[in-house]
């Protein structure tokens with residue numbers, strides 16, 4: 001628990017916005033709940049977290065976030081079951097990954113209770129903002145950035161940890177996801193920051209992704225920066241393929257985000273006896289399997305994307321359609337994971353966390 005000196009102060013909003021929200025037609029991540037948590041790092045320590053009405057924040061123009069991009073974030077979801085209990089999915093893994101990301105970006109680690117108590121207090125306060133409809137949830141965005149001042153290119157002396165939340169529907173608005181296997185641009189390099197959930201990793205993807213969108217794809221599948229020979233991951237999700245009946249995903253590395261959904265799928269596969277391989281996956285192998293009909297599925301996995309079947313992929317000017325299976329691994333994993341998340345099934349793994 002956060003000690004009494006660090007108790008979370010709560011300033012409630014005077015006018016809730018909740019009645020203006022159409023909970024049956026939620027976009028992803030663009031309607032924000034009533035409150036946010038803010039915690040400042042100054043003089044070498046994190047100060048007491050505060051919860052306040054969701055509002056703009058003021059920063060000095062020299063704040064290092066603007067110039068040197070020192071920022072990391074997490075993506076989580078809060079779910080409400082039919083009895084109005086609130087649940088998170090493996091939140092301690094998000095906490096650990098936030099600190100892994102911070103360390104790589106020379107940012108201060110956040111104490112665990114700030115993250116966990118902050119989340120719990122904020123979610124309990126804004127519990128009515130957690131949608132109950134199928135496929136919707138409260139997207140939770142914890143992030144830390146350099147608020148300290150100065151043009152010197154060195155780590156800031158002040159940071160802000162904020163948790164903002166947004167009731168959200170599906171990440172991909174169109175049902176059919178089409179991806180482009182990228183060979184010109186790279187997302188990450190050996191020894192770089194690809195494994196961190198650092199803001200700049202996403203900014204660097206926007207331009208190549210825009211080019212892909214102009215060609216009719218929604219996401220890019222990144223390949224290794226060395227020879228563009230192996231599948232790495234997509235812009236906002238890890239990638240799985242099914243060749244015959246075997247599930248394959250690439251190993252995580254310092255270029256790839258260690259996705260919580262990815263590792264959950266591997267654990268479910270192990271438990272259900274689905275043959276699964278974690279190994280380097282050649283683009284050529286996937287293209288050959290698509291040509292000879294052994295490529296049965298390709299899907300993305302992530303908090304926002306959940307489990308998103310990929311309908312087709314593009315590579316070197318050709319498009320390859322994936323078969324539409326009635327009994328897909330993707331739908332099986334999605335059901336298993338969301339049943340745990342929404343408290344509709346037993347959770348033999350101990351992943352569900354009651355808020």
Ligand code: PLP
Nearest residue numbers: 236237238257259260261302303
């Ligand atoms: N890869 C990237 C680049 C991501 O942004 C995400 C989303 O968080 C993922 C993979 C999936 O990670 P997780 O399942 O932990 O959300």
Ligand code: COI
Nearest residue numbers: 075076236302303304305
């Ligand atoms: C998530 O899945 O939570 C992410 O952080 C991906 C994000 C870029 C929407």
